[in-house]
Amino acid sequence: MAKSTIKLRTKEKGGKIQVKALITHPMETGLRKDKKTGKKIPEHYITKVVVEANGKPVLTADWSGSISKNPFLSFSYAGSKDDTVKLTWTDNTGKSDSIEKKVGEK
Amino acid sequence: MKRRSFLKGSIAAGAAGAGLAAGILTPNMAFADDVADNPFKAKSVDEVLKMLGASGAESSDKIKIKAPEIAENGAVVPVGITSEIPGTTEIISITAKNPTPLAARYTFGEGAVPAIKSRFKMGKTTDVIAVVKAGDKYYTAKKEVKVTKGGCGG
Incomplete structure:
Protein backbone atom coordinates (compact mmCIF):
# COMPACT_ATOMS: atom_id res chain seq x y z
CA MET A 1 0.00 0.00 0.00
CA ALA A 2 1.16 3.44 -0.82
CA LYS A 3 2.29 5.45 2.12
CA SER A 4 -0.30 7.80 3.52
CA THR A 5 0.16 11.49 2.83
CA ILE A 6 -0.80 12.23 6.38
CA LYS A 7 1.11 11.79 9.58
CA LEU A 8 -1.19 12.05 12.52
CA ARG A 9 -0.24 12.11 16.17
CA THR A 10 -2.67 12.42 19.02
CA LYS A 11 -2.01 12.64 22.72
CA GLU A 12 -4.24 12.84 25.73
CA LYS A 13 -3.34 15.41 28.35
CA GLY A 14 -5.60 16.51 31.18
CA GLY A 15 -8.86 15.75 29.41
CA LYS A 16 -7.72 17.39 26.23
CA ILE A 17 -6.63 15.66 23.10
CA GLN A 18 -3.80 17.29 21.28
CA VAL A 19 -3.85 16.68 17.56
CA LYS A 20 -0.81 17.20 15.39
CA ALA A 21 -0.81 16.51 11.70
CA LEU A 22 1.70 16.76 8.94
CA ILE A 23 0.46 16.41 5.38
CA THR A 24 2.70 15.80 2.40
CA HIS A 25 1.52 18.16 -0.32
CA PRO A 26 3.23 20.58 -2.75
CA MET A 27 0.86 23.49 -2.00
CA GLU A 28 1.54 25.37 -5.24
CA THR A 29 0.01 28.84 -5.26
CA GLY A 30 -0.26 29.08 -9.03
CA LEU A 31 1.93 32.18 -8.94
CA ARG A 32 5.30 30.48 -8.97
CA LYS A 33 7.13 30.02 -12.23
CA ASP A 34 9.16 27.08 -13.39
CA LYS A 35 12.69 28.36 -13.60
CA LYS A 36 13.54 26.33 -16.70
CA THR A 37 10.50 26.89 -18.87
CA GLY A 38 9.27 30.20 -17.48
CA LYS A 39 5.80 28.75 -17.38
CA LYS A 40 3.60 29.12 -14.39
CA ILE A 41 3.23 26.07 -12.23
CA PRO A 42 -0.50 25.40 -11.97
CA GLU A 43 -2.05 25.93 -8.58
CA HIS A 44 -2.32 22.84 -6.50
CA TYR A 45 -3.15 23.27 -2.86
CA ILE A 46 -5.31 21.85 -0.14
CA THR A 47 -8.57 23.71 0.21
CA LYS A 48 -10.17 21.84 3.06
CA VAL A 49 -9.07 19.87 6.05
CA VAL A 50 -11.62 18.28 8.34
CA VAL A 51 -10.76 16.71 11.66
CA GLU A 52 -13.40 14.54 13.24
CA ALA A 53 -13.46 12.92 16.64
CA ASN A 54 -15.80 9.90 16.84
CA GLY A 55 -17.47 11.11 13.68
CA LYS A 56 -18.16 14.62 14.95
CA PRO A 57 -16.22 17.46 13.32
CA VAL A 58 -13.98 19.30 15.81
CA LEU A 59 -12.07 21.44 13.34
CA THR A 60 -12.70 22.49 9.78
CA ALA A 61 -9.92 24.38 8.08
CA ASP A 62 -10.30 26.22 4.79
CA TRP A 63 -6.90 26.78 3.33
CA SER A 64 -5.40 28.76 0.50
CA GLY A 65 -2.08 28.71 -1.29
CA SER A 66 -0.64 30.82 1.53
CA ILE A 67 -0.12 27.74 3.63
CA ALA A 78 -11.76 18.30 24.92
CA GLY A 79 -12.10 14.58 24.55
CA SER A 80 -11.14 11.22 25.97
CA LYS A 81 -8.36 8.82 25.18
CA ASP A 82 -10.82 6.34 23.71
CA ASP A 83 -11.64 8.69 20.85
CA THR A 84 -11.04 7.91 17.24
CA VAL A 85 -9.65 10.86 15.32
CA LYS A 86 -10.10 11.12 11.59
CA LEU A 87 -8.46 13.68 9.34
CA THR A 88 -9.47 14.26 5.75
CA TRP A 89 -8.03 16.70 3.26
CA THR A 90 -9.23 17.74 -0.18
CA ASP A 91 -7.26 19.84 -2.66
CA ASN A 92 -8.28 22.09 -5.52
CA THR A 93 -7.84 19.32 -8.08
CA GLY A 94 -10.35 17.16 -6.25
CA LYS A 95 -7.80 14.78 -4.79
CA SER A 96 -8.18 13.76 -1.22
CA ASP A 97 -6.84 11.48 1.43
CA SER A 98 -7.79 10.58 4.95
CA ILE A 99 -6.49 8.75 7.95
CA GLU A 100 -8.16 7.41 11.05
CA LYS A 101 -6.47 6.63 14.32
CA LYS A 102 -7.18 5.93 17.94
CA VAL A 103 -5.84 8.52 20.34
CA GLY A 104 -2.25 7.71 21.19
CA GLU A 105 -1.85 5.26 18.31
CA LYS A 106 1.35 5.72 16.38
CA MET B 1 8.70 43.50 -23.35
CA LYS B 2 5.76 45.71 -24.19
CA ARG B 3 4.34 43.14 -26.50
CA ARG B 4 4.66 40.52 -23.82
CA SER B 5 2.76 42.52 -21.28
CA PHE B 6 0.15 43.31 -23.88
CA LEU B 7 -0.31 39.61 -24.51
CA LYS B 8 -0.60 38.90 -20.83
CA GLY B 9 -3.18 41.66 -20.49
CA SER B 10 -5.30 40.31 -23.29
CA ILE B 11 -5.18 36.82 -21.86
CA ALA B 12 -6.30 38.15 -18.49
CA ALA B 13 -9.11 40.08 -20.16
CA GLY B 14 -10.12 36.95 -22.01
CA ALA B 15 -10.23 34.96 -18.80
CA ALA B 16 -12.32 37.65 -17.13
CA GLY B 17 -14.69 37.53 -20.08
CA ALA B 18 -15.01 33.80 -19.79
CA GLY B 19 -15.71 34.19 -16.09
CA LEU B 20 -18.46 36.67 -16.86
CA ALA B 21 -19.98 34.36 -19.42
CA ALA B 22 -19.90 31.55 -16.89
CA GLY B 23 -21.67 33.85 -14.45
CA ILE B 24 -24.46 34.45 -16.92
CA LEU B 25 -24.80 30.78 -17.71
CA THR B 26 -25.18 29.79 -14.06
CA PRO B 27 -28.19 31.47 -12.53
CA ASN B 28 -27.58 29.46 -9.37
CA MET B 29 -26.32 32.11 -6.96
CA ALA B 30 -24.64 29.69 -4.59
CA PHE B 31 -22.50 28.46 -7.43
CA ALA B 32 -21.68 31.97 -8.61
CA ASP B 33 -20.67 32.71 -5.03
CA ASP B 34 -17.88 30.26 -5.40
CA VAL B 35 -16.30 32.13 -8.26
CA ALA B 36 -16.96 35.80 -7.66
CA ASP B 37 -17.31 36.09 -3.92
CA ASN B 38 -14.71 33.63 -2.82
CA PRO B 39 -12.79 35.52 -0.13
CA PHE B 40 -9.80 33.29 -0.82
CA LYS B 41 -9.47 34.95 -4.21
CA ALA B 42 -9.72 38.50 -2.87
CA LYS B 43 -6.69 40.65 -3.54
CA SER B 44 -6.72 43.00 -0.57
CA VAL B 45 -7.31 42.81 3.15
CA ASP B 46 -10.27 45.19 2.94
CA GLU B 47 -11.91 43.02 0.31
CA VAL B 48 -11.39 39.91 2.39
CA LEU B 49 -12.89 41.50 5.49
CA LYS B 50 -15.81 42.82 3.48
CA MET B 51 -16.57 39.43 1.97
CA LEU B 52 -16.40 37.78 5.36
CA GLY B 53 -18.63 40.47 6.78
CA ALA B 54 -15.92 41.34 9.29
CA SER B 55 -15.19 44.92 8.22
CA GLY B 56 -16.00 46.43 11.60
CA ALA B 57 -13.95 43.93 13.58
CA GLU B 58 -12.99 45.25 16.98
CA SER B 59 -9.36 44.98 17.95
CA SER B 60 -8.82 42.82 20.98
CA ASP B 61 -5.90 41.94 23.21
CA LYS B 62 -7.46 38.58 23.96
CA ILE B 63 -6.18 37.22 20.70
CA LYS B 64 -2.62 36.07 20.93
CA ILE B 65 -0.53 35.69 17.82
CA LYS B 66 2.63 33.75 18.19
CA ALA B 67 4.94 34.34 15.28
CA PRO B 68 8.64 35.06 14.87
CA GLU B 69 9.55 38.74 14.63
CA ILE B 70 12.05 37.94 11.96
CA ALA B 71 11.49 35.01 9.65
CA GLU B 72 14.52 33.98 7.72
CA ASN B 73 12.60 31.80 5.34
CA GLY B 74 9.25 33.19 4.25
CA ALA B 75 8.22 29.85 2.78
CA VAL B 76 7.76 28.35 6.20
CA VAL B 77 6.71 30.67 8.97
CA PRO B 78 5.26 29.00 12.04
CA VAL B 79 2.31 30.94 13.35
CA GLY B 80 0.14 30.17 16.33
CA ILE B 81 -3.12 31.95 17.00
CA THR B 82 -4.95 31.61 20.29
CA SER B 83 -8.23 33.21 21.16
CA GLU B 84 -9.25 33.78 24.76
CA ILE B 85 -12.59 35.23 23.78
CA PRO B 86 -15.42 33.06 25.07
CA GLY B 87 -17.60 31.52 22.37
CA THR B 88 -14.97 31.62 19.68
CA THR B 89 -16.14 29.66 16.68
CA GLU B 90 -13.77 30.77 13.96
CA ILE B 91 -10.19 31.88 13.59
CA ILE B 92 -9.25 33.51 10.33
CA SER B 93 -5.66 34.15 9.45
CA ILE B 94 -4.75 36.85 6.96
CA THR B 95 -1.29 37.51 5.60
CA ALA B 96 -1.69 41.15 4.62
CA LYS B 97 0.83 41.47 1.84
CA ASN B 98 0.39 38.15 0.06
CA PRO B 99 -1.23 38.26 -3.40
CA THR B 100 -4.32 36.66 -1.92
CA PRO B 101 -4.23 37.74 1.71
CA LEU B 102 -6.71 35.30 3.20
CA ALA B 103 -4.56 32.36 4.26
CA ALA B 104 -6.79 30.14 6.30
CA ARG B 105 -10.08 29.90 8.07
CA TYR B 106 -10.53 27.49 10.93
CA THR B 107 -13.98 26.61 12.14
CA PHE B 108 -14.15 24.95 15.51
CA GLY B 109 -16.56 22.25 16.47
CA GLU B 110 -17.83 21.45 19.93
CA GLY B 111 -15.14 21.03 22.53
CA ALA B 112 -12.30 22.31 20.39
CA VAL B 113 -9.86 24.69 21.99
CA PRO B 114 -9.77 27.89 19.91
CA ALA B 115 -6.06 27.76 19.26
CA ILE B 116 -4.26 26.63 16.15
CA LYS B 117 -0.73 26.31 14.97
CA SER B 118 0.22 26.14 11.33
CA ARG B 119 2.94 27.14 8.95
CA PHE B 120 2.38 29.92 6.46
CA LYS B 121 4.06 31.35 3.40
CA MET B 122 4.91 35.01 3.38
CA GLY B 123 6.14 36.81 0.29
CA LYS B 124 7.67 39.71 2.17
CA THR B 125 7.55 41.52 5.48
CA THR B 126 3.91 41.64 6.37
CA ASP B 127 1.31 41.93 9.05
CA VAL B 128 -0.30 38.73 10.18
CA ILE B 129 -3.88 39.57 10.95
CA ALA B 130 -5.99 37.27 13.03
CA VAL B 131 -9.73 37.67 12.90
CA VAL B 132 -11.77 35.82 15.47
CA LYS B 133 -15.47 35.22 15.28
CA ALA B 134 -17.25 34.86 18.59
CA GLY B 135 -21.02 34.81 18.53
CA ASP B 136 -21.98 37.27 15.81
CA LYS B 137 -19.06 39.59 16.41
CA TYR B 138 -15.63 39.76 14.92
CA TYR B 139 -12.46 40.65 16.77
CA THR B 140 -9.04 41.21 15.36
CA ALA B 141 -5.36 41.46 16.26
CA LYS B 142 -2.21 41.71 14.24
CA LYS B 143 1.49 41.21 14.39
CA GLU B 144 4.24 42.12 11.99
CA VAL B 145 6.63 39.49 10.71
CA LYS B 146 9.81 40.60 9.02
CA VAL B 147 10.74 38.32 6.19
CA THR B 148 14.30 38.31 4.95
CA LYS B 149 13.75 35.77 2.19
CA GLY B 150 10.40 35.59 0.44
CA GLY B 151 8.35 32.45 0.15
CA CYS B 152 6.35 33.26 -2.96
CA GLY B 153 7.76 33.21 -6.47
CA GLY B 154 10.78 31.28 -7.59
Missing part, protein backbone atom coordinates in the same frame (compact mmCIF):
# COMPACT_ATOMS: atom_id res chain seq x y z
CA SER A 68 3.37 26.29 3.51
CA LYS A 69 4.37 23.25 1.55
CA ASN A 70 3.86 20.01 3.50
CA PRO A 71 1.47 21.76 5.85
CA PHE A 72 1.49 21.26 9.58
CA LEU A 73 -1.51 21.68 11.81
CA SER A 74 -1.84 21.50 15.52
CA PHE A 75 -4.75 22.10 17.88
CA SER A 76 -6.51 20.41 20.75
CA TYR A 77 -10.03 19.61 21.85
